[in-house]
Amino acid sequence: MTNLTTNYVDHILPPHVRKHPAVFWVGVVLIAVALAVMPFVLVANSMTAWVRITNFAILFVFLSLGLNIVVGFAGLLDLGYIAFYAVGAYVYALLASPHFGLHLPFWIILPIGAAVACLFGVILGAPTLKLRGDYLAIVTLGFGEIVRIFMNNLSEPINITNGPKGISTIDSIKLFGMDFGATTRIGDFAVAGLVKYYYLLMFMLIIVIILNLRLQNSRIGRAWEAIREDELAARAMGINTTSLKLLAFAMGASFGGLAGGVFAAIQGFISPESFTLTESVMILAMVVLGGMGNIWGVLLGALLLSFMPEFLRYTVEPAQKWLFGRAIIEAEVLRMLIFGFAMVAMMLFRPAGLLPSAVRKRELAPQQNDGE
Amino acid sequence: MNTLLSIKNLHIGYGGIQAVKGIDLHVEQGELVTLIGANGAGKTTTLKAITGLLKPTQGAIDYAGKSIIGVPTYKVASEGLVLVPEGRGVFPGLTILENLQMGAYTRNDRTEIAFDIEHKFSLFPRLKERAKQTAGTLSGGEQQMLAISRALMARPNLLLLDEPSMGLAPIMVQKIFEVVRDVSKSGVTILLIEQNAKLALQISQRGYVMDGGVITLSGESKSLLDNPKVREAYLGEDVGA
Numbered sequence: 001m002t003n004l005t006t007n008y009v010d011h012i013l014p015p016h017v018r019k020h021p022a023v024f025w026v027g028v029v030l031i032a033v034a035l036a037v038m039p040f041v042l043v044a045n046s047m048t049a050w051v052r053i054t055n056f057a058i059l060f061v062f063l064s065l066g067l068n069i070v071v072g073f074a075g076l077l078d079l080g081y082i083a084f085y086a087v088g089a090y091v092y093a094l095l096a097s098p099h100f101g102l103h104l105p106f107w108i109i110l111p112i113g114a115a116v117a118c119l120f121g122v123i124l125g126a127p128t129l130k131l132r133g134d135y136l137a138i139v140t141l142g143f144g145e146i147v148r149i150f151m152n153n154l155s156e157p158i159n160i161t162n163g164p165k166g167i168s169t170i171d172s173i174k175l176f177g178m179d180f181g182a183t184t185r186i187g188d189f190a191v192a193g194l195v196k197y198y199y200l201l202m203f204m205l206i207i208v209i210i211l212n213l214r215l216q217n218s219r220i221g222r223a224w225e226a227i228r229e230d231e232l233a234a235r236a237m238g239i240n241t242t243s244l245k246l247l248a249f250a251m252g253a254s255f256g257g258l259a260g261g262v263f264a265a266i267q268g269f270i271s272p273e274s275f276t277l278t279e280s281v282m283i284l285a286m287v288v289l290g291g292m293g294n295i296w297g298v299l300l301g302a303l304l305l306s307f308m309p310e311f312l313r314y315t316v317e318p319a320q321k322w323l324f325g326r327a328i329i330e331a332e333v334l335r336m337l338i339f340g341f342a343m344v345a346m347m348l349f350r351p352a353g354l355l356p357s358a359v360r361k362r363e364l365a366p367q368q369n370d371g372e
Numbered sequence: 373m374n375t376l377l378s379i380k381n382l383h384i385g386y387g388g389i390q391a392v393k394g395i396d397l398h399v400e401q402g403e404l405v406t407l408i409g410a411n412g413a414g415k416t417t418t419l420k421a422i423t424g425l426l427k428p429t430q431g432a433i434d435y436a437g438k439s440i441i442g443v444p445t446y447k448v449a450s451e452g453l454v455l456v457p458e459g460r461g462v463f464p465g466l467t468i469l470e471n472l473q474m475g476a477y478t479r480n481d482r483t484e485i486a487f488d489i490e491h492k493f494s495l496f497p498r499l500k501e502r503a504k505q506t507a508g509t510l511s512g513g514e515q516q517m518l519a520i521s522r523a524l525m526a527r528p529n530l531l532l533l534d535e536p537s538m539g540l541a542p543i544m545v546q547k548i549f550e551v552v553r554d555v556s557k558s559g560v561t562i563l564l565i566e567q568n569a570k571l572a573l574q575i576s577q578r579g580y581v582m583d584g585g586v587i588t589l590s591g592e593s594k595s596l597l598d599n600p601k602v603r604e605a606y607l608g609e610d611v612g613a
Contacts, residue, residue, distance in 0.1 A: 219477075226463055226474050233461035236423070238449035238478035238526065 035202060039195040050310075051194045055266060057306035058201040059259050064286040064302035065212050065295065066255025071284065072293035072357065073221060074248035075228030077137040079280055080124070080144020084253040086151060086275035087120050088113040088260025090161060093270050096171035099162060106173040110261050117257020118250045120147070125249030129242055144280050151272040166271025173200065173265045181268070197266055204262070208255065212295050215251070224248060285339075289346055291353025300355055309335045374401040375437075376530050376561050377422070377453075382431035384417050391417040393585040394431070399530065399563050404556035406564040406572040406593065408606060409582035415565045416458065418582075419534055422563075423455045424448050436529065450478040452529035456519045458538060464508030468499050471507050471518055475525030485525070492521040495554075513544030520551060524560070531555070533564045537571070549575050569606035573597045581606070 039051045067081045091113040095104045124143045128136055155163030172181025172193065180200060184191045215221050223244050226234040235241050264270050282305065290301020313331040320327045350356070377399040384392040392414040399405045409415050420426040422433055424445045433441050435453050449455070463471050472492060476485045493500035496517050502510065507518055516536050523531055533552065537545040545568065553575040556562050566572035573579050573593040581589040581602060589596060596602050603609040 222470075222474065223477065225466065226477075229463040229465050230461055232425075232457050233463065234474075235445040236449055236455040236457055236461070237474050237522070238446050238454075240444070240446045242444075 039198045043192060043195060048192065048194065051192070051198055053307065053310045055194065055197050055201055057303055058198075058205050059263055059266075060283065060286060060306045061205060061299055061302040062208055062255055062259035062262075063283045064290070064298045065208055066252045066259065067283050068252075068287050068292065068295070068298045069212070069215070069255065070248050070252035071287055072298065073216065073224040073228070074245060075224075076245060076248060077133060077140070078249075078252070079137045079141035079277070079284065080147070081140075081252070081256060081283055082275045082277070082280040083124075083144040083147035084117040084120060084256030085260040085263065085279070086147055086272070087117045087253075088257030089264040089270045089274070090151060090167075090260075091116050091257070092261035092264040093167040093170045094160070096265070097167050098169055099167050103171055106171075106175060106265065110258060113261035114254040114257040117260065118254040120257075121249040121251075121253025122246055124253075125246045129245055141277065141280075144275075144277060148272050148275050151275065161272075164272060166269060166273070168269040170264050170268050170270065172268065173197070173262070175200075180265070201262070204258075208258075209295065209299070216295065220244065220247065285343065289342065289353060291356040293357035294353065294355050297353050297355030297357065301353065304354075305339075308338065312338070375399070376401050376435065377563065378432075378434045379418075379422070380432045380434075382418065382421065382433065383429045384414075384421050384426055385429050386417075390429075391585055392421070392428075395580075395582070395585075395587045397580055397587065397590075399561060402559065402561055403578065404553070404562045404564065404576045406566055406576040406579045407582060408566050408569040408572050408579060410567065410606075413582040414585040415582055416534060419455070419532060419565055422448075422532065423453070449526065452527070453532070454523045454526045454528035454530070455532045456523045456534060456536065458534040462507040462510075462515050462518050462522065465506055467504050467506055468510070468518055469503045471522050472499075472525050475522035478526055488525055488527070492524065495551075496521060511544075512540050513547060516540065516544075516548055517551060520548075520555065524555065529561060531560050531562045533562060533566075535565055535567060537566065537568045545571065569602065570597075573602075 042048065042050045063081070063085055067078060070076050070078045070081070092109050094100055095102050095109045095112065124140065128139050131139060151161045152164050154161040161167070172179055174180065178184065178196070180196045181193045183193060184196065223234065223239045226237065226239060227241050227244060231241055286301040286305045287298050289305065290299065291297025309331065312335055316329070316331045316334055317327045320329065375398055379395060379397040382392055382395050383390065395418065397407070407415055407418070417426065421428045424440065424443050427442060432439060435448070440448055463474060466474065469489070472489050476488065479485055493503070498514055499518060499521065507515060510518060520536065536548050536552065540548065549571045552562065552564060564572055564576060573596055576593045579590065579593045579596045580587050581596065589599065589602065
């Protein structure tokens, strides 16, 4: 019986993996090799745009995993999550662009960006600790909008954010003497900046996933689970619900800030337009579609919803042109249609998400009471 | 004897309404004390004040010799004053095992925790059979047993039970009271808040009867059981005029 109590580390890996570790690791190596050569294959086949799309998809994975801490782990509905992404992006932009004439290195700004976003997380979290569900959603929604509107208007009296015009010519990331914004030539072999960003993002993604897995199975992760299930009972167990809820906001916000900083560096230009409510809703949709609380589900949800519109753009319009000679339905229209349809279908058939977390699945399953 | 919990002249109000109007109550080390009374008598309000969920307007609450007024619930809990909330309050989506593990949240001794879990399983074989099932799939009585076991995982000095018999079938009520008595016999000090006056008085050493925010009667449980007032008002017996 003691094995039941001691090895809850096992939760990280699904049961079929535990039974066939060799198969699992071969699979991991194969996927890793495929992901490593993918950008070169794409570039060689003049599909460079897809490298860029993948980079942004990874950024959305960061965001979704960050929001998943708040919504999936701690059960606090946050509709203004994009604000932290905005904060991270603006911190990077202000500290590494001609706007203030500051050009601090990436590895200094990134922690600053995450820390400032974290602070904003606490600013949002502290006054909302007693709110739950719908009420919390409304306040967070307002918070997201306030941040965006500030970004939009903080150009006067002192020009901080440059208002709706945004901040441009933001420095690219430079690490170990390598500029990620420029193409590196190794002999005849050219490695485009986008491809370098791809590797950097992949590296960060691995770290972010490991951090999240560790977090979920930690004491903190279990306490969040308890708070989500029954706050009073959690408190009665000696869990400091106040500080743990704040911690969820702060940690979620840090991931958002981190993603924002990298976004600003890759994009080279940011404006308040990138940080609207629609983006918050989209990230929440990624979390919900994939499976709240399950890291792999959230990853899947983020990738699906990031790639879907691009996939449609590259297939639907050319297909219509080929069939009818012109595009009748724009990809954008179809995107919303498919998106809505997917959401309705999901609520009907897989309410806990595509890859639901074990606990969420149990929560949603009809509870059987077999009487006394 | 050693006074574990002492309440003096406790007043608690919600807005303008006084729910508790100056009560005195004490629990000694090792005792099983019950606080009985009808709905709205102020029992749960008193309990909320003890666990730090409500701030009293006046009076003193001392736990192990220190005032715990204004001390947050989680801190009180980590000092060994553990509440089993009304309506069971298990974590329905977590497994039984996980629920027990959460109970030991404030502890850090892995082997001891594993040992205690085993011990709870030996007390309640039904929980062991279903260790990997979710708490939500248990019956009401089993959930209450889990809630009590989970609270015991914290190795409490003082266990507060808020209406453990609420909403349970009569057979189950009997069982739960047996469990409470056994827990008490194992050396845990218990303050039991109950509406089921008869059973509560049968298993406890001392009792307090609460009505309209004040304590109307108190004393040895046996003598309370024989008290005509108690028998008429709380045991539904026709004592005769």
